Amino acid sequence: QQPVQSPQAVILREGEDAVINCSSSKALYSVHWYRQKHGEAPVFLMILLKGGEQKGHDKISASFNEKKQQSSLYLTASQLSYSGTYFCGTAHTGTASKLTFGTGTRLQVTL
């Protein structure tokens, strides 16, 4: 069962913040976040493992709430380069070889 992402799309002005959510109806082992720019390959952002954790680099961070079976991706002080489609991929076992991806959240950052 694929995870549900929200919102489906968001438009930000440069410098604004955004939160993208990823929810699953099944117990999660890990959540993987990717960004795909138009016409390019998806690029790995980060992975969060069960146990409840938060990670981040630069101004992009994420949290994983195991109880709620959801993860949130936080983009702060957005830059034009953040534009793209963000996908969460979920794994329900210890191996990440079988990821189920959400439909994506299209983020557009404008001047």
Added chain:
Amino acid sequence: ETGVTQTPRHLVMGMTNKKSLKCEQHLGHNAMYWYKQSAKKPLELMFVYNFKEQTENNSVPSRFSPECPNSSHLFLHLHTLQPEDSALYLCASSHPDSNEQFFGPGTRLTVL
């Protein structure tokens, strides 16, 4: 050349044609994947190979036939496809000790 490469980048084929997509990774990874990405649909995992052995077939129709001759190369053989098979086909690879998947640029397939 580094990373994950895919050829061809674009392919147009008729329903009776036979063609193959090629993926090559230069990252020393032992796991390789085929994904299908259709417009407005999530990335769909098709096949997974670990150390050249197929470990996952996500109920993919037999008109798609994968081949993994070694850990660096992955093929997807196509025959008698349908127009609804038109999509971006992405290859990815990962290291067994890592959960990070590295994607190639994809092959944009159009079936007429």
